[in-house]
Amino acid sequence: MFTFGSLMGLCTVVYVIKHAFGRGSGEIGGWELRGAGQRIAAIMRTTIAEGLRAKVAGGFAILILISIPLFCITATGDGTIKGRVQMFVSYSMGFAGFLLAILTILFACRSLSVEIASRQIYGIVSKPVPRWQIVMGKWCGVMLVDLVLLLLAAVLTYSGTHLIIANFKSQLRHDLVTHGSLTPDQAATTVEALSEVKGVGKSGMESPLISLFSERLGKTQEEVGVMLLRLPEVMRVNLRRFDELRRRVLVARSVISAPVPDFTEAIDEYYNMLKEQNRLPTDWTMERIRRQIEAELTGAFCSIPFNEGRVWSLKGPAPQEGTGWVMSLRFKIRAPRQPLATQYEGITLEEDKLLCLWTLGDPQKPKFQPKIDQVPINNYEEIEIPQDGVEKDGTVIVGFENIDPRKIEAIFDLPNDGLQLLYRVGPWELGFSQALLAMLIPLSCLAAFGVCASTFLSFPVGTLIVLTLYIISSSMGFLADSLAVTKEYAPPPEQRTLVYETRRLTVEALGWALSIGDLDPVTKLMEGRAVGWSQLGNAAWKFSLLKGAAVLFIGVLTLRRRELAAVIV
Numbered sequence: 001m002f003t004f005g006s007l008m009g010l011c012t013v014v015y016v017i018k019h020a021f022g023r024g025s026g027e028i029g030g031w032e033l034r035g036a037g038q039r040i041a042a043i044m045r046t047t048i049a050e051g052l053r054a055k056v057a058g059g060f061a062i063l064i065l066i067s068i069p070l071f072c073i074t075a076t077g078d079g080t081i082k083g084r085v086q087m088f089v090s091y092s093m094g095f096a097g098f099l100l101a102i103l104t105i106l107f108a109c110r111s112l113s114v115e116i117a118s119r120q121i122y123g124i125v126s127k128p129v130p131r132w133q134i135v136m137g138k139w140c141g142v143m144l145v146d147l148v149l150l151l152l153a154a155v156l157t158y159s160g161t162h163l164i165i166a167n168f169k170s171q172l173r174h175d176l177v178t179h180g181s182l183t184p185d186q187a188a189t190t191v192e193a194l195s196e197v198k199g200v201g202k203s204g205m206e207s208p209l210i211s212l213f214s215e216r217l218g219k220t221q222e223e224v225g226v227m228l229l230r231l232p233e234v235m236r237v238n239l240r241r242f243d244e245l246r247r248r249v250l251v252a253r254s255v256i257s258a259p260v261p262d263f264t265e266a267i268d269e270y271y272n273m274l275k276e277q278n279r280l281p282t283d284w285t286m287e288r289i290r291r292q293i294e295a296e297l298t299g300a301f302c303s304i305p306f307n308e309g310r311v312w313s314l315k316g317p318a319p320q321e322g323t324g325w326v327m328s329l330r331f332k333i334r335a336p337r338q339p340l341a342t343q344y345e346g347i348t349l350e351e352d353k354l355l356c357l358w359t360l361g362d363p364q365k366p367k368f369q370p371k372i373d374q375v376p377i378n379n380y381e382e383i384e385i386p387q388d389g390v391e392k393d394g395t396v397i398v399g400f401e402n403i404d405p406r407k408i409e410a411i412f413d414l415p416n417d418g419l420q421l422l423y424r425v426g427p428w429e430l431g432f433s434q435a436l437l438a439m440l441i442p443l444s445c446l447a448a449f450g451v452c453a454s455t456f457l458s459f460p461v462g463t464l465i466v467l468t469l470y471i472i473s474s475s476m477g478f479l480a481d482s483l484a485v486t487k488e489y490a491p492p493p494e495q496r497t498l499v500y501e502t503r504r505l506t507v508e509a510l511g512w513a514l515s516i517g518d519l520d521p522v523t524k525l526m527e528g529r530a531v532g533w534s535q536l537g538n539a540a541w542k543f544s545l546l547k548g549a550a551v552l553f554i555g556v557l558t559l560r561r562r563e564l565a566a567v568i569v
Helices: 002-020 036-053 056-074 081-117 131-178 184-196 208-217 221-229 233-248 264-276 286-302 428-454 459-474 476-482 498-514 521-526 533-561
Strands: 251-257 309-315 327-334 342-344 347-349 353-360 369-376 380-385 395-402 410-412 419-427
Touching (some): 081 459, 184 208, 221 233, 233 251, 419 428, 459 498
């Protein structure tokens, strides 16, 4: 009986698909697939031509052509070469993404609404062209314009980045001749060596820059050090920042976050102890008690008081000899109160900094490396890990001890971005290309929203609604804070009122419905972090394929129900 039912169900599905995608199924052309590529391409070309005639795409292209070179000229950052490149990349790609989002909304919302209002669409719907192909053609036209303009912004950003670096090298060449007493040929040789620097960065005479300059110029490291000391202070700082630039910005790095231990056994032991001592709250459920215990254990693990420490074991890739391999530890320490400057045993403890002891490697092995330093709180910092600090299988054992005598807790936000291991996976061009693909994902969702709105709304109304939805989507964090539904404001589950649950469900529903991407490619590009192919694939599936396709399907159903024109025989 089950086999017979399955066979009948399969036959029914085949029958429905055959008739749904055949001619004459509900509208002219139905859901027919035959010849779909040619019709979609034709509608796509018509959409692009209409956009060019309306000067929508051209106007935004001019804005991109003007703004990005202007950013290249005016970007200063913190006054160093690294800060300037980071500021330029952030401004140029961020502004280009914003412009393309606005263009997508305008272009998509007018794609069908203007043709319907002017009755130009009669020439299409009166032909055997399925309306799903009309919608897909409009969407593809919008996305092709976005792709072209995004590539234009990418070319300008890439060229501007290398122009900033070229200007820095030109100034360095001039200073080496003017202040460093080098010949023009020696200065050119020294500047060319900058592109060959590899390995971790070190301070003072151990810097890889000095070693390479010494090799290229045929001088001792002491002579090179004296030569660099004669350079202007600004140029010496820029040389150090340029070395950071090639290791931490102009590179594609992957991230491994420090995990939080599994507290299941500890929770069971603590729960059983409370039960044996009759200390369990009588008005609490077991689930609530276990959640409270887990929160306390996690908070205690992430908070490190004075004279206490933690050890993390992070598994990264195996070190690679002779390839300029660099691995970094990126962290951000929070504190319950701001440290004030003070003197302690002849040491100046600076304001807003904590005195910490970092260790790399197994303390039982000779490669163990301790390091005492003051690190800023509430700011991201990086510690580069030499190959000696990494095991042969890629394991990095990181130790931290809070030795600040001001007795301020050090708090790491784990397992998020409080402590991360970064390692190189490719050149900057790889991260740049992944960031461009990530920027296309929210644009594809906005294009789907706009085309769907244009099937039943006028151009001004559709633009206003989609633009409002885009603004809400971009400010969901602010909205959650305004309605006090974030983690910091959330009361215990048993104390949550109907009003709070309504606010929370509203924010979550809006966030789910309006979310168009969560990869943050511009920030990652500025920090030398790759988006990652797996993250790109997940985001493309979640937003472009599922959400975008669902919105376009709604638009197709809406357009199919509108009697725009009919063939009279």
